[in-house]
Amino acid sequence: MEILSFNTNPFGGVLVDPLTLPQDPQGFRSQLAYSMDEWIAEGYKVAWLEVPLDKSALVPVAVEAGFSYHHADESYLMMTNRIPTSRRMRLTT
Numbered sequence: 001m002e003i004l005s006f007n008t009n010p011f012g013g014v015l016v017d018p019l020t021l022p023q024d025p026q027g028f029r030s031q032l033a034y035s036m037d038e039w040i041a042e043g044y045k046v047a048w049l050e051v052p053l054d055k056s057a058l059v060p061v062a063v064e065a066g067f068s069y070h071h072a073d074e075s076y077l078m079m080t081n082r083i084p085t086s087r088r089m090r091l092t093t
Contacts, residue, residue, distance in 0.1 A: 004035040012045035014083075018076065021055050029061045036065065039083050049079040 005020040016035075022028050039047060049067055051058050053075050067079040 001030065001034040003038050004031055006035075008044070009048075012043070013048060014039055014044050014046075015048045016050065018050040018052050018055075021051070021058060023055060023057075025057050025061050028058050029064075032061065032065050036081075036083070040085070044083050047081045047083055049081070051077045051079060053077075 005017040006014040007017065008014055022031065036047070047067070048070075049062055051062065056077070059077060059079070062079050062081075065081065067081040070078040070080045072078065
């Protein structure tokens with residue numbers, strides 16, 4: 001499994017590269033779960049996910065994974081997820 005392509009910010013966050021998001025929601029679901037596990041292990045604090053309008057089918061998957069809406073404009077929706085300190089915590093909240 002390959003982690004989602006991302007950059008970091010100075011505040012302990014990951015910024016997922018919207019140009020590399022898959023089209024397929026099922027593939028995204030697996031890749032996002034794997035990525036979250038990796039980001040938890042690395043100690044990141046927050047994940048930012050910019051979903052382009054043409055990949056809006058990914059939004060329900062992101063919501064299932066704990067992302068919430070931050071803001072939007074005509075061409076994308078920005079979502080955020082405070083990364084828990086452990087996988088166990090994420091599954092119980």
